[in-house]
Amino acid sequence: MRRDAPQGTQPDAGPPPFEVEVATSISAEQLLRQYGCRATKPRIAVLDALIAHDGPIDAIALTDLAQADEPSIHEATVYRTIGVLSELGIVNHVHAGHGPSLVRLSDNSDLVAVCQDCGAIVDLPGKAIRRLISDMQRATGFILEPGHFALEGVCANCTTS
Amino acid sequence: MRRDAPQGTQPDAGPPPFEVEVATSISAEQLLRQYGCRATKPRIAVLDALIAHDGPIDAIALTDLAQADEPSIHEATVYRTIGVLSELGIVNHVHAGHGPSLVRLSDNSDLVAVCQDCGAIVDLPGKAIRRLISDMQRATGFILEPGHFALEGVCANCTTS
DNA sequence: CGTCTATTGCGAGCTGGTCGCAAGTAGTCT
DNA sequence: AGACTACTTGCGACCAGCTCGCAATAGACG
Numbered sequence: 001m002r003r004d005a006p007q008g009t010q011p012d013a014g015p016p017p018f019e020v021e022v023a024t025s026i027s028a029e030q031l032l033r034q035y036g037c038r039a040t041k042p043r044i045a046v047l048d049a050l051i052a053h054d055g056p057i058d059a060i061a062l063t064d065l066a067q068a069d070e071p072s073i074h075e076a077t078v079y080r081t082i083g084v085l086s087e088l089g090i091v092n093h094v095h096a097g098h099g100p101s102l103v104r105l106s107d108n109s110d111l112v113a114v115c116q117d118c119g120a121i122v123d124l125p126g127k128a129i130r131r132l133i134s135d136m137q138r139a140t141g142f143i144l145e146p147g148h149f150a151l152e153g154v155c156a157n158c159t160t161s
Numbered sequence: 162m163r164r165d166a167p168q169g170t171q172p173d174a175g176p177p178p179f180e181v182e183v184a185t186s187i188s189a190e191q192l193l194r195q196y197g198c199r200a201t202k203p204r205i206a207v208l209d210a211l212i213a214h215d216g217p218i219d220a221i222a223l224t225d226l227a228q229a230d231e232p233s234i235h236e237a238t239v240y241r242t243i244g245v246l247s248e249l250g251i252v253n254h255v256h257a258g259h260g261p262s263l264v265r266l267s268d269n270s271d272l273v274a275v276c277q278d279c280g281a282i283v284d285l286p287g288k289a290i291r292r293l294i295s296d297m298q299r300a301t302g303f304i305l306e307p308g309h310f311a312l313e314g315v316c317a318n319c320t321t322s
Numbered sequence: 323c324g325t326c327t328a329t330t331g332c333g334a335g336c337t338g339g340t341c342g343c344a345a346g347t348a349g350t351c352t
Numbered sequence: 353a354g355a356c357t358a359c360t361t362g363c364g365a366c367c368a369g370c371t372c373g374c375a376a377t378a379g380a381c382g
Contacts, residue, residue, distance in 0.1 A: 141317025
C-alpha cells in the first residue's frame with residue numbers, strides 16, 4: 001500500500017529536497033508530511049531520534065531515545081512506526097545475527113557488518129558490495145538486496161587482539 | 162547445494178577420514194565418536210536427518226525429520242544438539258532474514274541466500290564471495306565469516322515473473 | 323469547530339530459542 | 353557382566369523480539 005511517490009507532492013513551500021540524505025536539514029515532521037503520512041507526535045519523535053542517532057539502531061534503543069521527546073510512546077508504536085517508515089522507503093531494517101534487527105535511514109547505503117566477538121556494528125563501504133551484486137546476478141540470476149541483511153565476521157580490533 | 166560426497170570410505174573399519182565432507186558415507190554415529198562426543202540416539206537421529214536432508218534446514222523441520230527415527234526426541238534437545246555439533250564444527254547455523262535460523266553441514270561452504278518474495282533458499286557459489294572477503298579485509302580489516310549469515314534478495318524465478 | 327478515520331497505548335499472544343532440574347543412559351572401569 | 357559416574361535428555365517454565373486486537377485518542381480537512 002501507499003505507493004505514492006515523495007516527489008511531485010509540494011507540501012507547502014518547501015522546495016522539496018531530492019533525497020533523504022538531507023534529512024538532517026529537514027525536520028522529521030516535514031519529511032513525514034512530504035511522504036503523505038500523518039505527522040503524529042510519536043512518529044516525529046521516532047524519526048527525529050533516528051535522524052539524530054545516525055547509524056543502525058535497534059528498536060528498543062530507539063524507543064528509549066524517542067521517549068526522551070515523547071515519554072508516553074509505546075514500544076509497539078515504535079515497531080509500527082518503523083514498519084510505516086520502512087514501507088515509505090525512509091528507513092530500512094537490517095537483520096544482524098542473533099540479536100534484534102537494526103533500523104537505519106535508507107540513505108545510508110553501506111552494508112552493515114557485526115563483529116562476532118565484540119558486537120561492534122561497522123559500516124562497510126558499498127563499492128566492493130556493488131561488484132559482488134553484479135557478479136552474483138550474472139552468475140546466478142539472484143539479485144542481492146544489501147541493506148536488508150548484515151554481514152558477520154571479526155572486526156579489525158578483535159583480529160589484532 | 163550439491164556438494165556430493167566422496168564415495169568410497171569403508172563404513173565401519175573406518176581409518177578415520179580427515180574431513181567432514183565424507184559425512185554421507187560415514188555413519189552419523191561414527192562421526193560423533195570421531196569427534197569424541199557421546200553418540201546418543203537423539204544426536205544420531207539429528208545428525209542422520211541433517212545428512213540425509215542435504216541443505217539448510219531450520220530446527221523445527223529438523224526436529225520433525227529426526228522424530229521419524231526417534232519419536233520421543235524433544236525440540237530443546239535438537240537445539241542443544243545443534244549447539245554441540247556447531248561447536249565441534251560439524252554444522253553451522255545461518256541467520257536468514259526474519260525467520261528461524263538454518264542449520265547445515267559445515268562442508269557446504271557456499272553462501273546461503275533467501276528470496277524475499279518466495280522464501281526460496283538458494284546456495285550461491287563461493288567464488289565471488291571469497292573475492293569479496295579478501296577485498297573487504299584489505300579495505301576495512303573486517304574479516305567476514307560467510308556461512309554464518311544469509312544474504313537476501315530476489316531469486317531468478319521471482320525476477321522474471 | 324465538528325467529523326471521520328488513521329494512529330496510539332495497552333495488554334495479550336505468538337514464535338524462536340534457552341534454562342534448570344530430575345530422570346535416564348552412554349562410556350568406563352573392574 | 354555389573355556398578356559407577358558424568359554427560360544427556362525430556363519436560364516445562366521462561367525469555368526476547370515482535371505482532372495483534374481493541375477501545376480511546378488525536379490529526380487532517382471541510
